[in-house]
Amino acid sequence: MASQVESIKRIPGLPRTFPSTIFxxxxxxxxxIHDYRLKVAGPGACQLVRLPMCERLVVDxxxxxxxxxxxxxxxxxxLFEVPRRGAAAAGGGGGGVHVILHTGDCR
Incomplete structure (x- = not known):
């Protein structure tokens, strides 16, 4: 776990107050929250969305x-499942999903 803490401490430009959402x-x-001391309550606070493992959520x-x-x-x-729209979708009439598996480290 120490390596994860060190990775978080090296996030460039992430201020303690980050008025946005992190999934x-x-x-x-x-x-x-505890090691990086990201502010999650009050003005300028970040909203943390805890993703449950192996459970599909729909976000926007x-x-x-x-x-x-x-x-x-x-x-x-x-794993992202993005709805296909328009003529590019199978059959030209829309429908289906575009599946993306993000495996990379974004540091």
């Missing part, structure tokens, strides 16, 4: 599933 695992959320019409990455505590891969 992450439970472990990463705890690290951001996009399916998101957090899958264990198994390389350090809290690390996840994100």
């Amino acid at each position: 992450c695992s439970d472990i990463t959320a705890d690290l951001l 019409g996009v399916g998101v599933t957090a899958l264990p990455a198994n390389h350090c505590p809290g690390a996840v891969m994100l």
Whole structure:
């Protein structure tokens, strides 16, 4: 877990007050709050959305599933299911989904 804490401390430009939303695992959320001291209440606070492992959530019409990455505590891969629209979709009439598996480290 120490390596995850050190990784979080190296996030360039992430201020303690970050008035936006971060989607992450439970472990990463705890690290951001307790070790990085990210402000999650009051003015200028960040909203942390804890993604349950292996459960599909819909965020702004996009399916998101957090899958264990198994390389350090809290690390996840994100499976996105984006609805297809328009002529580019199968059959030209819309429908279907575009599936993206994000496996990379964004540091």
